[in-house]
Amino acid sequence: MNHIDKGAAIREVRWQAHQNSNSEAPENTMTSIQYAWDLGGIPEIDIRQTADGIIVGFHDATPKRTTTAPEAYQDTDISELTYAQLHQWDAGVKFGQRFQGEKVPALEQVLVLLANHPEREVYLDYKQVDLTKLAELLHRYKVEEQIIFAHNDHENCKTIKRLVPEIRTMLWIPGRVPETTVQKVASVRETGFDSLDIIQLHLVDAEEKGTWRYRLERSFVQETYQQLKDAGLELEVLPYGFDRDDLFDLLHMGIRRYAIDEPKVFTNTLQLYANS
Template sequence: MFINDRHLSNRPIQWQAHQNSNSEVPENTMAAMKYAWELGGIPEIDIRQTADGIIIGHHDATPKRTLSVPEADQDKQISELTFDQIQQWDAGVKFGEQFRMEKVPSLEQVLTVLSEHPDRQLYLDFKDVDLEVLSGLIRDYGVARQIIFAHNSHENCKSIKRLVPEVRTMLWIPVRSSETAMQTFTDIRQTGFESLDIVQLHLPDGEEKRPWRYKLEKGFIQEALQYLAEAGMELEVLPFKFEQEDLFELLNMGIRRFAVDEPSIFVERLKRYVE
């Protein structure tokens, strides 16, 4: 094994059900939230605000891709539509008949369930909302310590931390190239990881699948893990694809927080690792 820090290896393994590419349930629905919680994971909800100020779970700027929308409304912005309008459309049937009649949930609906289960957690992936309104909802439902706010803007993470200090924040770093991702990490490290609790690195496949599958260099991931552990923080990785040996290698490095697109497959392979 490659783990060189006993503190890292003893941390519990946690995982996020990544929503907009989740291949097992329709994204950003109550079905998706419950599915992740029941599997032992942490669901993510992408948050946008409607024309009448309701924060909802929806990834895209328009309803076209995921909702059963009349042609005349397909290219309208979510911010131009009311919550009642959006509630008229089916958020599950495009995914599969068994999910027919699933609706786009309001964040309040999700937070109501979260508040009833203090052992559960929830990622909020910022898309387009008023942070003052969002922070008010989080405080109203008393769930700040159960929330992980996620965005690729360090400034937005700082803002929500000022508004609700108990909320955990996660900065996600895309990997368009190893160089840009490494520079972004270096830049936030120089701030002392201000207002952050978790850093997420995306792991797209590199050109060669072996001996190391991912575009981001293995040595850099190990360094990032160590820097964050020393700062009392966590590293999360999002491997877009993985086989059992890839997952085991990441776990052996000491990584204990993941985002995954195939929750049931991840859980099944994780069981093999801990057996």
């Protein structure tokens, strides 16, 4: 194996704080966003639009799981609620008592911070918004180059790229059925990776763990990484589980972009890699 400058490798790593399964802060809140920035990562915000047209950070279609919405509203679609209604409910206390008082943020709150900190970035994971309205908002705050737009529909990535040429786009591809993942990557490659900057592969644990932990074959991940690199794109991986050796293996492969559910565990393991 060629010598690897581990310090340089760590400095090259970029990581996304994956929101809806983040185990260290309440998802899609200003606290979780700042937490990721403070650790040196890039927060992800799931974006939906309220009945009165406000784009908010929210993963689920309804407020039931993550907020203190009254029973009468728990199964109401976010698109049928006004921002004022959504904002009155607590979005942190279900995660932990010390987060009581957290509110569902409007995307504009985050963009104001981005505009004042050009070194920061944010992933926007598309759930349900008007892309034209989103584009107008990004242009208004002049943060286009600080945004990574993420979705699993290639057409939406193409659309936002036309509306906001400066934006980076990431197509995420599930990994539970390897054959489907392989076909999806091949299909996107046939387009010349049209309008894409990053492809994210989900690394789901294999039913039987061997020297390689995941369902997607190691050779496929390595080949995809090289194809994207040759095309001037990046590979991002979302390992749903990892230990020290798994992460070291991915880093040795050259992968420098990750999506992570446990940011502190990840950054601690990166430090182990640097010191090993």
